[in-house]
Amino acid sequence: xxxxxxxxxxxxxxxxxxxxxxxxxxxxxxxxxxxxxxxxxxxxxxxxxxxxxxxxxxxxxxxxxxxxxxxxxxxxxxxxxxxxxxxxxxxxxxxxxxxxxxxxxxxxxxxxxxxxxxxxxxxxxxxxxxxxxxxxxxxxxxxxxxxxxxxxxxxxxxxxxxxxxxxxxxxxxxxxxxxxxxxxxxxxxxxxxxxxxxxxxxxxxxxxxxxxxxxxxxxxxxxxxxxxxxxxxxxxxxxxxxxxxxxxxxxxxxxxxxxxxxxxxxxxxxxxxxxxxxx
Ligand code: AMP
Numbered sequence: 001x002x003x004x005x006x007x008x009x010x011x012x013x014x015x016x017x018x019x020x021x022x023x024x025x026x027x028x029x030x031x032x033x034x035x036x037x038x039x040x041x042x043x044x045x046x047x048x049x050x051x052x053x054x055x056x057x058x059x060x061x062x063x064x065x066x067x068x069x070x071x072x073x074x075x076x077x078x079x080x081x082x083x084x085x086x087x088x089x090x091x092x093x094x095x096x097x098x099x100x101x102x103x104x105x106x107x108x109x110x111x112x113x114x115x116x117x118x119x120x121x122x123x124x125x126x127x128x129x130x131x132x133x134x135x136x137x138x139x140x141x142x143x144x145x146x147x148x149x150x151x152x153x154x155x156x157x158x159x160x161x162x163x164x165x166x167x168x169x170x171x172x173x174x175x176x177x178x179x180x181x182x183x184x185x186x187x188x189x190x191x192x193x194x195x196x197x198x199x200x201x202x203x204x205x206x207x208x209x210x211x212x213x214x215x216x217x218x219x220x221x222x223x224x225x226x227x228x229x230x231x232x233x234x235x236x237x238x239x240x241x242x243x244x245x246x247x248x249x250x251x252x253x254x255x256x257x258x259x260x261x262x263x264x265x266x267x268x269x270x271x272x273x274x275x276x277x278x279x
Contacts, residue, residue, distance in 0.1 A: 001083045003090045006097045010137050013089045014052070018139065022049035026140035026167075028131060031055035031092075032072040032185035033081050036175040040144040041085045043172055052138050053082050054091040060099065061126025072188045091137075098133065105129045106163075108155050111248045115151045115261050116272065119238055127152055128159050135165055142168045146175075148182050150259050150274045154248055174273075176202065182273050189269040193234070198266045200232035201273040204240075208260050214279030216254045218242035229264055238263035238270060245276055254279055 004010040017024055025044030029037050033055075044051045055078050062068035075092060082090050106128040111117070117124050135143065145153045157169050175183050180202030181195075190198055204225040211224055222240055229235050243250050245257035254277065261274040 001079075001087055001090065003079060003092060005093055007093070007137050010052075010089065010091050014050075014138060017050040017088075023141040024048055024050045024052060024138060026134060026138045026143040027051070027053045027087075028134050028143065028145075029053060029055055030057045030071065030185065031078045032074055032188065033078045034175075034183045034185065034187075036146055036148060036183040038081065038085060039175050040146060040172050041082065041087060043170065044142065044144050045086045047170075048142060050089075051087050052089045052091060052140065053087045054134055055079075055082075056091070056093055056098065056130070058098075058126055058130040059095050060102070060105075060129060061123050063120055063122060066120070067186075067189075070189075072185055091134075098130070102129075106132045106159065108159065111151070111155050111158055114243055114248055114250060115239060115241060116263060117151060117155075117248075119263060124152070124155050128155065131156060132159070132163070132165075135167055140167050142170050144170045144172055146173075147171050147276075148174045148184070148272065148274070150261055150276070151248055154246065154259075180206065182271070184271060186269055186271060190266060194266045194269065197232050197234035198269075198271060200229045200235050200266075201262065201264055201271055204228040204262065205260075205273050205275050209275050209277070212254060212260070212277050214254060218251055218253060218258075221254065221260065225260070225262070229262075234266055236265040238265060240264075245278070 002013050004013050025048030027040045027044050057071050107125045112124040153171050207228045208225045240262040242260050245259045257278040259276050263272045
C-alpha cells in the first residue's frame with residue numbers, strides 16, 4: 001500500500017493503473033475510520049481493480065464555530081486498517097497541499113437549502129469542492145459514499161450529473177452499533193452517559209419507520225419522532241425534517257419517496273441519522 005501526501009504523488013501512484021485501464025474505486029473520508037468507512041472500502045475493493053482511500057479533514061467544509069481543530073485523528077491506525085482492507089493507495093495530504101490560495105469553489109443551490117445545508121452554511125460548498133478535486137486527481141471509475149450522510153450523497157449525485165463528471169456514485173447503507181447508534185467518528189466525543197443518551201436518534205428512526213404510511217402528514221411523522229428524542233433530557237434537536245428524496249425540499253405529506261433526516265445535539269456533539277421511505 002502506498003501513502004501519498006501531495007496531489008503530484010497521487011497522480012504518479014495512479015499512472016500505472018490508468019495506463020493499464022484498470023477500474024479505480026475511490027473512498028473519500030475524513031479519517032478516524034470505523035466499520036462504516038470499512039464497509040465502503042470493502043465494497044470498493046470488491047468492485048474495482050484498484051482502490052484509493054482519502055483521509056483528509058477538509059477545513060473548508062467546517063464553519064468557524066465548528067469542530068475542525070478537535071476533529072479526531074489517528075492516521076497510523078487508519079493506515080493500518082486500510083492496509084488490512086486491501087487499499088492500494090491512501091491519499092493523506094496536508095491542507096496546504098490541497099488549498100494554496102483557493103478562489104474557485106463548487107457550489108450547490110436548492111439541494112443544499114435545507115437540513116444540514118441550512119444549519120451549516122458553506123458546508124456543502126466545501127464538500128463539493130474537495131470531492132471535485134479528488135475526482136479530478138483520481139479519475140475514479142466509481143466513488144463510494146454512505147447513506148448516513150444522505151443529503152451529501154444526493155448533492156454529490158446531482159453534482160456529478162450537472163457537471164458531467166464521468167464517475168459512478170455508489171451509495172452504501174448505514175452501519176450501526178449493536179444498540180442502533182449510527183457509527184460516526186464524532187461518537188468518540190461522547191461521554192459514557194452521553195453515549196447512552198445518543199440511542200434516542202436510532203430509537204426515533206425506528207419509531208418513524210414503524211409509523212410511516214403512504215400519504216401520512218409530514219408533521220405527524222416529525223412529531224412522533226420528536227417526542228422520542230425529547231424524552232431524552234440530554235438531547236437537543238437541531239432539525240428533524242421530512243423532505244423529498246431527490247430534491248431535498250420539505251414536503252407536506254408522504255406522497256412520494258422521502259428522506260426523514262435529523263441532526264441532534266447530545267451535549268455538545270452533533271449527531272445525524274436518517275431513513276428513506278417510498279410509499
Ligand atoms: P466522514 O469520514 O465522516 O466524512 O465519512 C466518510 C464517508 O463514510 C462518507 O461517505 C460517509 O457517509 C460514510 N460513513 C460515515 N459513517 C458511516 C456509517 N455509519 N455507515 C455508512 N457509511 C458511513
